[in-house]
Amino acid sequence: MITKYEKLLWIAYSAVLVILFLMSSTDLIIKEKKQEVYPVSVIVEDSTDDNYVNFRKGMEQAAVELNVDVSFITLYDAGDREQQAELALREQQEGARALIVAPVDPDAAVEFLEDDRLQVPLVLLHSEAVPVDDRVSASITFDYHGMGRELGMQIQKEQPPKLPVYLFLGSGQGEAERLFEDGLMSVLEPAGRETLRFRREASGGFRKVIESLVYPGVQNAVIVAMDQEGLVETAGVLKDSSVYASYVSGLYGRGTSILALNELDRGIVRGLCITDDFSAGYLSVQTAVRMISNPYESRQEYLVSGYIEREDLHKEEYEKLLYPIG
Amino acid sequence: MPESRARDLIRDISIRHSIFICFTVSAVVASILVGVSLYGRLADQLARTVQEENQVLMGQVSQSLDSYLRTIMKLSDSLYYGVIKNADLSDGTANGKMTLLYDNNKDSVSNIALLSREGELLEAVPAARLKSGMDVTRETWFVNTLERADNFHFSMPHVQYIFDNSENQYRWVITLSRSVEITQGTATHQGVLLVDISYESLKQLLDNVSLGSGGYLYLASSNGELIYHPKMQLIDAGLEKENNLSAARRRDGNYREKVYGKTCDITVKSVGYTGWKIIGVTPEQRFDLNSLKTKLFLVFVFSFFLYLLALINSFISAKITTPIQKLEKSVNALEAGELDTEVYIGGSYEIQHLGRSIRDMAERIQKLMQDIVAEHESKRKSEFDTLQSQINPHFLYNTLDIIVWMVENEQKQEAVKVVTALARFFRISLSRGRSIIPVRDELEHVRSYLMIQQMRFKNKFTYRIQAEPETLGLASLKLMLQPLVENAIYHGMEFMDGDGEILVEVKLRGGQVEFLIQDNGLGMTAGQVESLLKETPHTHSGRGSGIGVKNVNERIRLYFGEEFGLFIQSEPDEGTAIRILLPAVSWQQVIEQEKK
Numbered sequence: 001m002i003t004k005y006e007k008l009l010w011i012a013y014s015a016v017l018v019i020l021f022l023m024s025s026t027d028l029i030i031k032e033k034k035q036e037v038y039p040v041s042v043i044v045e046d047s048t049d050d051n052y053v054n055f056r057k058g059m060e061q062a063a064v065e066l067n068v069d070v071s072f073i074t075l076y077d078a079g080d081r082e083q084q085a086e087l088a089l090r091e092q093q094e095g096a097r098a099l100i101v102a103p104v105d106p107d108a109a110v111e112f113l114e115d116d117r118l119q120v121p122l123v124l125l126h127s128e129a130v131p132v133d134d135r136v137s138a139s140i141t142f143d144y145h146g147m148g149r150e151l152g153m154q155i156q157k158e159q160p161p162k163l164p165v166y167l168f169l170g171s172g173q174g175e176a177e178r179l180f181e182d183g184l185m186s187v188l189e190p191a192g193r194e195t196l197r198f199r200r201e202a203s204g205g206f207r208k209v210i211e212s213l214v215y216p217g218v219q220n221a222v223i224v225a226m227d228q229e230g231l232v233e234t235a236g237v238l239k240d241s242s243v244y245a246s247y248v249s250g251l252y253g254r255g256t257s258i259l260a261l262n263e264l265d266r267g268i269v270r271g272l273c274i275t276d277d278f279s280a281g282y283l284s285v286q287t288a289v290r291m292i293s294n295p296y297e298s299r300q301e302y303l304v305s306g307y308i309e310r311e312d313l314h315k316e317e318y319e320k321l322l323y324p325i326g
Numbered sequence: 327m328p329e330s331r332a333r334d335l336i337r338d339i340s341i342r343h344s345i346f347i348c349f350t351v352s353a354v355v356a357s358i359l360v361g362v363s364l365y366g367r368l369a370d371q372l373a374r375t376v377q378e379e380n381q382v383l384m385g386q387v388s389q390s391l392d393s394y395l396r397t398i399m400k401l402s403d404s405l406y407y408g409v410i411k412n413a414d415l416s417d418g419t420a421n422g423k424m425t426l427l428y429d430n431n432k433d434s435v436s437n438i439a440l441l442s443r444e445g446e447l448l449e450a451v452p453a454a455r456l457k458s459g460m461d462v463t464r465e466t467w468f469v470n471t472l473e474r475a476d477n478f479h480f481s482m483p484h485v486q487y488i489f490d491n492s493e494n495q496y497r498w499v500i501t502l503s504r505s506v507e508i509t510q511g512t513a514t515h516q517g518v519l520l521v522d523i524s525y526e527s528l529k530q531l532l533d534n535v536s537l538g539s540g541g542y543l544y545l546a547s548s549n550g551e552l553i554y555h556p557k558m559q560l561i562d563a564g565l566e567k568e569n570n571l572s573a574a575r576r577r578d579g580n581y582r583e584k585v586y587g588k589t590c591d592i593t594v595k596s597v598g599y600t601g602w603k604i605i606g607v608t609p610e611q612r613f614d615l616n617s618l619k620t621k622l623f624l625v626f627v628f629s630f631f632l633y634l635l636a637l638i639n640s641f642i643s644a645k646i647t648t649p650i651q652k653l654e655k656s657v658n659a660l661e662a663g664e665l666d667t668e669v670y671i672g673g674s675y676e677i678q679h680l681g682r683s684i685r686d687m688a689e690r691i692q693k694l695m696q697d698i699v700a701e702h703e704s705k706r707k708s709e710f711d712t713l714q715s716q717i718n719p720h721f722l723y724n725t726l727d728i729i730v731w732m733v734e735n736e737q738k739q740e741a742v743k744v745v746t747a748l749a750r751f752f753r754i755s756l757s758r759g760r761s762i763i764p765v766r767d768e769l770e771h772v773r774s775y776l777m778i779q780q781m782r783f784k785n786k787f788t789y790r791i792q793a794e795p796e797t798l799g800l801a802s803l804k805l806m807l808q809p810l811v812e813n814a815i816y817h818g819m820e821f822m823d824g825d826g827e828i829l830v831e832v833k834l835r836g837g838q839v840e841f842l843i844q845d846n847g848l849g850m851t852a853g854q855v856e857s858l859l860k861e862t863p864h865t866h867s868g869r870g871s872g873i874g875v876k877n878v879n880e881r882i883r884l885y886f887g888e889e890f891g892l893f894i895q896s897e898p899d900e901g902t903a904i905r906i907l908l909p910a911v912s913w914q915q916v917i918e919q920e921k922k
Contacts, residue, residue, distance in 0.1 A: 002640075013636075017629055024622035032619070061559065258494045265457070265487065279563040304563070314487055320562040323485045323496045325525065 040288045041071045041091035042100040044125075045108075045174055047078040051228050054256055057324045058281030066289045071096070079171060081108045088112065092120050098288035103127050105174055113137055121291030123284050123299075126176040138291060138299035140284045144176045147273045147305045148183020151224065151252055154271055154307055156191055159222045163249050164194035166209060168234060170227040171200050177226050180254060180273070184224065200230055207237050213247040220249050228255030235263035256322055264310055276304040278324040342647035349639040350632075357631060373610075377580045377591055380537055380606045384595040387535050387543065392598040394434070394531060398502055399478055399599070401431050402521050406506050410440060410519065414509055415448055424451045436499050436522040437486060442508065443472065443516045454489040462488055467503050471518050475505035480600050482551055483525050498525035500553070529554060541608035548601040550574035573605045582610070649673025653681050660684070665692040728782050744781055747774040757804055761885065762920070764913040765832055765839065766798040772807040772830060779815055787819045787826030797832045800839050801913040803885060809878055810843045810904050813858075818847020818902060834910055838890075841906035850896040858894065875904075882908065 002010075023029045042059065044052055049072065056072060063070045071091065075083050081104045088099055099118070102125035103109035109127040112118065124139040155165060165188055170177060188195055198209050206225075213219050225231035231253030238245040250270035253260060256277055263269040280303055287299050304321070312318055339347075409423040420440075428438050428451040440449040445463040447456050462468050465488070467481045481501040499522035508517040528545075532554050535543055544555035550571035552558055560566040569585045573592055581592045585607065593606035652670040659667035669685035671678050725748055732741035754771035757763050763771075769791055776789045807830060819826035831842040850858065858875050879892040886909055896902035 002644075013629075013633060017626065017633055020622060020626040020629055024619050024626045030619060030622070058559070061557075258496060262494070267459075276563055278559055279565060282560065282563075282565065314485065319485055320559060323498070324559050325483070325498055325529075 035067055038066070038068045038097055038289050038292055039071070039095050040068050040098045040100060040285060040292075041073060041088075041096040042102075042284070043073045043075075043084055043087050043091065044102045045075065045079060045084065045104045046102075047075050049074055050257055050259075051255065052277070052281075053258065054277035054322075054324050055281035058278035058283075059285050060281075061278075062282040062285035062289075066286060068285055068289060070285060075104075079104050079174075081105065081111070084108060085111065085115070088115075089117055092118060096120060097292045098123065100125060100284045100288055103175065109175065121288060121295055123288050123291065125280065125284060126174065138287045138297075138301075140280050140287060140299075140301045140303065142176070142275045142280070142303050142305045144179035144305075145183035145186075147254065147275075147307070148180040148185070149187055150183075150307045151180075151254075151271065151273050152184045152187025152191075155222055155224070155250070155252065156187060156193070158270070159249055161191070161193065163220055163222050164196055165222045165224055167195060167197045168206050168209070168223060168225045168230040169197060169199040170230060181226060200233075206230060206234050210234070210237050210244050210248065214243060220247055222249050223251045225251070225253035228253070228257050228260055231255055231269065232257070232259045232263065235260075235268045238268050239263070239266070261313065261322055264308070265313055267310055271307060271309050273307050274305065274318070274322060276321050278321070279303050340647070341650060342643045345643035345646060346636075346639050349642065350636055353635045353639070354632060357628070357635075361628070373591065376538065376608060377593065380541070380591070380593045380608060381580065381595070383535065383537065384543065384593050384604055384606050387532070388595045388597050388604050390531060391528075391545075391602075391604065394528070395480075395598065395600060397431070398434065398521060398523055401427060401435065402478065402502055402504055402519060405438065405521070406504065406519055410506050410508060410517075412509055414511065415440075416510055421449055421451065424449055428452070434524055434527040436497050436524045437489065437520070438522075439489075439520040440506070440508070441468070441518045441520060443518075448508065448517065450489070456488055457490045460488050467501055468518055471503040471505050472516065475516070477504070478599065479503045480602075482547065483553055486522055497522075499523060500525060500528065537606050537608050541606065543604055543606040544568065544570065545597075546570045546574040546603050546605060548574060548603065553602060570605070574603050646674070649677040649681075653677060653684065656681070657684060660688050660691075665695070724782055725778050728778075740781065744778055747777040750774040751778065755805065760917075760920075761804055761881075762801050762913065762916050763804045764798065765793065765800050765802045768802040768804065768807055769793055769798075769830070769832065771805070772811055775808050776811060776828065776830075779812075783815070783819070786822075787815065787828055789828040789830065791830045793832035794834055797834055797839055797910075799913060800908075801911045801916045802839070802841075802908060803878075803881055806878055806882070806906065807841065807843060809875060810906075813875060814843060814845040814847060814902065818845040818849070822847055835907075837910050839908045839910050841908070842903060843906075844901065844903040846901040849898040849900045849902055850894075851898055855894045855896050859892075878906075882906065 019029070040063075046052070049056060052072070059070055059072070062068065073087055073091070075087070077083060084101070084104055085108070088101060091099060098121040100123040101109075101112060103112060109124055112122060112124070122137045124137060124141075126141050126144075127139060159165075167181065167184070169181075185195065198206065200206060210223075213221055223234055225234050231251070234251055234253075238248055238251060245268070251268060252271045252273075253269055254273040254275075256272075256274050260269065260272060264272050283301055283303070287301070290297050290299070306318075308318055308322075313322065404427055405424060409420050409427070413420050424438055424440075428435060437454065438449075438451045439447060439454070441462060442448055443463075445456075445461055445468070447454075456462065467479060471479050479502070481503070483498050483500050485496045486499045486501070487496075502521040502523060504519050506517050506519045508515045532543065532545060533556070537543060542556050544558075545553040547553055550573070552561065552568070552570055555561060555568060555570075557566045557568075561568050567586045569583065569592075572583070573581075573594060576592070576594045578594050578596055581594070582589060583592055584590070585592075589610040591608045591610060593608075595604045595606075596602070597604060649670065649672045652672065656667055656669040660669070665688055667688075669681055669688060671681035671685065673681075725744065729741050729744050729748075732738075732744065751771060751774040754763070754767050754774070757767065773791055776791075780787065780789065811828065811830065814828050815826075819828075827846045829842065829844040831844070833840045833842070859879060875892065875894075882891045890907050890909060893905045893907070894902065895905070
């Protein structure tokens with residue numbers, strides 16, 4: 001007594017049941033999502049990872065949490081733009097699904113963004129992402145300009161106004177260093193503070209500058225090391241000679257490497273501009289993974305930075321930032 | 327409008343579908359209720375089981391941690407009671423013993439140091455010196471230890487910075503400090519024994535504990551400060567959040583609370599001496615069956631269950647309604663007049679009873695109808711019989727008057743003829759009460775009648791009767807021709823000027839007998855012919871036998887069927903021809919059938 005219409009209904013219902021079964025209990029229609037491993041490459045501008053110790057800790061924590069296979073790559077020659085570009089292409093060819101790059105300089109950042117050969121998401125470190133031809137990118141950076149301003153204000157507050165400020169620049173000038181210097185100068189210049197710029201040409205270059213404070217004339221000065229390498233080198237010179245130290249009214253710098261912090265702890269460095277490198281590492285990897293999943297997601301993150309002196313070093317608010325638990 | 331359409335749809339729905347829908351809907355509602363209640367119960371059960379397991383796990387972790395801390399405290403005791411107390415530190419033996427104890431515990435201990443009340447480092451293993459300018463007497467842990475000399479003091483995790491460290495590394499430690507008595511020479515002084523617990527070893531102890539997918543545990547001090555958390559660094563940087571302050575205020579047990587928008591099950595367990603709390607966090611959604619495939623599987627199970635229910639319901643509804651549908655078919659046939667239809671009797675008792683009732687009712691209706699037909703037939707028969715037996719008294723009076731006239735005028739021979747014809751006429755009229763007589767008798771009857779009428783009308787018309795010999799033995803209806811001939815005489819001849827002629831002829835035509843009664847009288851218009859067959863009252867002349875043309879036609883159809891009967895052709899002033907068609911059936915055969 002079943003009508004044709006009813007028969008069709010029963011057949012349709014049976015078919016739906018079969019499809020539901022196949023969908024829910026087999027991999028024929030819906031494939032079980034496998035834990036995906038995201039290969040991500042980090043290419044820094046330096047030839048060592050000394051400045052990236054805390055960054056790597058954050059990066060590794062994110063890698064464990066987000067299932068990322070991170071390759072951390074340093075340059076053979078620090079600040080070599082072409083080499084960095086080649087490495088980026090090589091990493092892309094070798095399967096990196098996202099690149100985290102700390103560009104050698106601002107022009108390099110633009111070159112990366114303009115390079116059509118780079119098809120994977122790009123996260124820039126220490127450099128603001130500039131939209132080029134609708135290319136979506138992200139950046140994780142710090143307010144280096146603000147940091148420079150803050151240091152400038154500290155110098156103005158702590159140091160006699162007549163003392164000149166010696167700026168010890170790195171061998172190349174990255175975006176971070178440029179912004180930091182701009183910020184510093186935006187305070188010192190209007191205040192009429194004399195500033196002298198010295199670029200590290202070769203090893204021992206800064207020692208000669210410090211020696212020049214003692215001989216031939218006698219002059220006191222404030223030194224600001226614009227990068228960590230310069231800071232550690234200068235701190236080493238001052239540590240070795242109490243004479244030189246007496247002519248340096250204050251050594252300031254930027255960085256969170258353990259060497260820099262030890263020099264601050266010893267009192268050789270007067271003040272330090274610090275950054276939350278652990279968070280930068282964590283967020284850069286997290287952003288890279290997000291961009292792999294959603295290539296249209298852009299992100300521009302400015303992280304915490306600050307200025308500390310020796311007595312701040314073991315304060316609770318700074319301790320984990322400077323000495324991440326790894 | 328749609329409401330009324332829906333109402334119509336509901337009204338027109340079959341009993342089978344009504345039963346099917348009602349059963350299925352009831353079953354689905356019941357299933358949903360049972361399912362929801364079971365799901366809630368199972369989810370609760372699962373949550374409780376997970377909580378219990380977490381509680382057990384947390385208990386184990388708590389025991390491990392307690393044991394770990396007790397080991398450190400025992401180390402501190404060993405250092406104090408075995409190495410420092412009552413020993414003269416100046417003789418240098420203490421350092422060796424301390425080194426031995428340190429070596430045995432160096433996986434979990436970073437530094438061991440003995441400090442004087444003044445903050446002087448008396449012993450340190452591994453060998454170390456205080457940082458230049460470091461005044462430990464201003465350190466909180468140092469002050470607290472000396473103030474509460476009887477207690478062990480556990481610090482919060484921190485980077486150990488009191489020692490001069492030339493290495494490019496730092497160590498996170500938890501400092502266990504206690505007040506000790508130091509003997510130097512003959513004097514005893516109060517000092518502080520420091521044991522730095524390696525944070526890495528504590529971390530390893532807790533890192534390996536997992537509370538299922540998405541679950542984690544952390545360690546907090548009694549006032550909620552984080553000691554260990556898998557995302558400690560991120561929480562400190564503000565990239566992650568934790569509800570540690572409120573969780574640490576709770577007593578040991580299980581709680582459900584919202585942690586920054588996510589409902590979590592929190593398990594709290596205190597750790598022995600320290601007052602620290604191990605807090606396990608399991609996000610609620612981990613208990614839910616929330617993967618797409620699981621959801622689809624639930625939909626499949628529900629659909630399959632519904633499918634089975636629908637199948638069973640379909641079977642039950644068909645079982646109940648099929649007999650009703652069959653019975654309905656029988657009733658439809660009865661309604662269409664097919665009273666002989668066999669009424670379905672089957673299904674459940676009620677349906678069977680209903681079927682029997684309908685069958686009995688149909689039988690009664692059939693019987694009643696047969697009775698009515700029989701009664702009607704009987705009534706007609708008696709009416710015809712009455713009609714047949716009736717002789718118009720006027721006809722009889724006229725005939726007798728003619729006979730009297732003939733006897734008075736001594737026309738004896740003529741009178742005898744008339745009387746003989748009259749006698750024959752009556753004899754055939756009676757025919758033993760039969761309705762069917764042979765054609766021969768019917769012709770004889772009409773001949774007698776015509777003879778009487780011819781004498782009465784003084785030979786005003788002539789007549790001829792012709793019949794094929796093979797027709798004479800066939801069956802004919804009694805008194806079939808006489809009313810027609812009577813009509814021909816009274817309406818066709820009576821007022822005619824010339825001589826009238828009447829022809830009665832019987833022929834066989836293709837298995838049928840054809841009677842022709844033809845006159846050359848006044849004829850009739852079409853209207854008259856029509857009224858003749860209707861036999862309206864004005865057609866009665868009052869002089870005939872009283873049996874009308876219509877009556878003859880009805881009788882023929884009644885006996886022989888609708889295809890037989892009487893057909894009239896007439897033209898005014900031309901005459902009339904009436905044809906009667908009967909089946910060519912042997913009279914003898916009809917009589918035998920009647921007998922049966």
